[in-house]
Amino acid sequence: MNAIAPTVRVPRLAVTGRIAFHRVLLSEWTKLRSVRSTKWSLFAAFLLTMAFPVIFSFVTRSHWGSMSPGERAGRHPLDIALAGVNVAQLAVAVLGVLLISAEYSTGSIRSTFTAVPKRLPVLWAKLLDYAFVILVLMVPAVLASFFASQAILHNIPQLQISFTQPGVARSVLGGALYVVLVGVFALAIGAIVRNTAGGIATFAAIFFVLPPLMFTLPTSWNNAISQYLPSDAGRQIFALHHAAHTLTPLTGGLVFLAYCAAAILLAAVLLVRRDV
Amino acid sequence: MIEARELTKDYGAKRAVDGLSFTVQPGVVTGFLGPNGSGKSTTMRLILGLDAPTHGDVTVNGRHYRDHAAPLHEVGALLEARSVHTGRSAQNHLLALAQTHGIPKGRVSELIDLVGLHEVARKRTGQFSLGMGQRLGIAQALLGDPKTVMLDEPVNGLDPEGIHWVRNLLKGLAAEGRTVFVSSHLMSEMALTADHLIVIGRGKLIADMSVDDFVARASQKVVVVRSPEPERLRAALAGEGVSFEPAERGALEVHGLTAEQVGEAAATEGIVLHELTPQQASLEEAFMNLTRDELEFATEMEEAAA
Numbered sequence: 157m158n159a160i161a162p163t164v165r166v167p168r169l170a171v172t173g174r175i176a177f178h179r180v181l182l183s184e185w186t187k188l189r190s191v192r193s194t195k196w197s198l199f200a201a202f203l204l205t206m207a208f209p210v211i212f213s214f215v216t217r218s219h220w221g222s223m224s225p226g227e228r229a230g231r232h233p234l235d236i237a238l239a240g241v242n243v244a245q246l247a248v249a250v251l252g253v254l255l256i257s258a259e260y261s262t263g264s265i266r267s268t269f270t271a272v273p274k275r276l277p278v279l280w281a282k283l284l285d286y287a288f289v290i291l292v293l294m295v296p297a298v299l300a301s302f303f304a305s306q307a308i309l310h311n312i313p314q315l316q317i318s319f320t321q322p323g324v325a326r327s328v329l330g331g332a333l334y335v336v337l338v339g340v341f342a343l344a345i346g347a348i349v350r351n352t353a354g355g356i357a358t359f360a361a362i363f364f365v366l367p368p369l370m371f372t373l374p375t376s377w378n379n380a381i382s383q384y385l386p387s388d389a390g391r392q393i394f395a396l397h398h399a400a401h402t403l404t405p406l407t408g409g410l411v412f413l414a415y416c417a418a419a420i421l422l423a424a425v426l427l428v429r430r431d432v
Numbered sequence: 433m434i435e436a437r438e439l440t441k442d443y444g445a446k447r448a449v450d451g452l453s454f455t456v457q458p459g460v461v462t463g464f465l466g467p468n469g470s471g472k473s474t475t476m477r478l479i480l481g482l483d484a485p486t487h488g489d490v491t492v493n494g495r496h497y498r499d500h501a502a503p504l505h506e507v508g509a510l511l512e513a514r515s516v517h518t519g520r521s522a523q524n525h526l527l528a529l530a531q532t533h534g535i536p537k538g539r540v541s542e543l544i545d546l547v548g549l550h551e552v553a554r555k556r557t558g559q560f561s562l563g564m565g566q567r568l569g570i571a572q573a574l575l576g577d578p579k580t581v582m583l584d585e586p587v588n589g590l591d592p593e594g595i596h597w598v599r600n601l602l603k604g605l606a607a608e609g610r611t612v613f614v615s616s617h618l619m620s621e622m623a624l625t626a627d628h629l630i631v632i633g634r635g636k637l638i639a640d641m642s643v644d645d646f647v648a649r650a651s652q653k654v655v656v657v658r659s660p661e662p663e664r665l666r667a668a669l670a671g672e673g674v675s676f677e678p679a680e681r682g683a684l685e686v687h688g689l690t691a692e693q694v695g696e697a698a699a700t701e702g703i704v705l706h707e708l709t710p711q712q713a714s715l716e717e718a719f720m721n722l723t724r725d726e727l728e729f730a731t732e733m734e735e736a737a738a
Contacts, residue, residue, distance in 0.1 A: 164546075164597060164600045164601040164604050165604060166546065166574050166577070166601070166604070166605065167542050167546070168577055169505075169535065169539060169576065169577035171534075171536070172502060172505050172533075172576075172577070173502060173533045173534030173535060174501040174502040174533060174534075175501065175502060175503070175532055175533060176534070179531055179532050179533065179534050180532050182531045183528045183529070183531040183532045184528075186524060186527055186528040186531060187517075187520070187524075187528045190520050190521065190524035190528070191517065191519040191520055192519060193519065258517060258519070259517065262514070262516065262517045262518050262519075263514045263515045263516070264515055264516055264517040264520075264525070265515075266477075266482055266511055266515040267511075267515040267516065267525070267529060267572065268529075269481075269482060270480050270482070270503070270504075270507075270509055270511075270515075271503070271504055271529045271532045271533070272503075272532050273480070273481050273497055273498035273500075273503050274498055429484075431477075431482065431483040431484060432477075432482040432483070
């Protein structure tokens, strides 16, 4: 009964490919760069990382003459140089959650998983692309922060520190590495929670609510437990001095890395198992 | 080719798809028909592996969808629910999908032109109308030049011109030997487009037959007849399986006989007829009759079980 001649011709595809991981990486890169939230969040992270040390340096320089010896002793050049990291991590965490939660809220995850039905390559590609872009952005940002704050503080000998001094390069670059891991951790949380508000709230609870809550515990418990929280352990990556009741930079970094690995593992298991 | 065997999906206590077995053949347009909420979209998600079946199994071109090395060349799908990031342009949405399979960028522009979205290809899809969204979905389905095309309610939101275009597109795809599986809740739309029908209600298979057979099976024999001697006519026509209902302006609606049978009986008895009109049940009625029977049966079963 349907003998009408077709009038719509779909052009044929000359070459046929197949799914490959480098192609999924490129696909996720296209997605990353083609939404506005990426540009705004990364711009904010970059700007915050540098703006805080610069402002902090100028304020310190102008008040240095009137500071008490105690106040002066409380100032450390690396704290000033990395003052923006704790703020920039917020923008990076929000974008990390958003990169996957927005796929669920808009429904584009169905298109994504129709193109890559094994699903896991999508998660690996998102993590790698995002980690790469944060690293490329944050390394120059922390270096610029360090040298800019040192330049502003050039006439205060007590606040001069050499990049080649032991631990300094590790601390400065560690600030960038910490933000990379925060982005990865947040992306994994987004994949687990699959909801933007829920994902951001979960991240905030782990990083900003849990640590002060530890102070309600007896001091000995707090001292024993707090150092193993993701936020406290992770922060040791860019801490110059090893304070009491904190992990070493290497141990702290590994503990935070283990949290990231656990979150990614849970995200991967749920990604494969759950209906979309 | 799509093959479903005993396909079943539960969402909590609700059974959305219930033991569906069917085969969708290449070379014809197969309509997937059922009222809203009957399980069509769920079945399509099961075919694509987006949802996992509770029982049963479904394969596309001989394999589970997720086991294909190049799934976009096997199946192109338009899903009913929106499946595009609202902050991304149509161009970038299609490009990101194409890149997973190494499909060249030129293919994206080619399809954007084919569906008539050239002017808005760089706009964020959140600003798209329903019809533009459907066109983008159709472009997405055709991106990988797939052997099987599966479209969920493709004409939703399209203007008459767009609907006509989609009909011709589907027929053209089937004529090229592809498997074309298209869902709708409108029987009239399917009758114009499909060769074969798979009808479901409440997640269960109701019919799996050609469109022509479906209409013949589902339509009832009804004839409207008008005569100055209605009583004599009734007596002449009375018999097993025959019933009467009064119709407009004194006419009589005869159920269970064809127009030929009524005319011959009247001629034999010498009864004058002023009107003799066979009533072809409309496709929509045929569909309603089938699904209503199924729903009533299901309700009775539930009441009996309660």
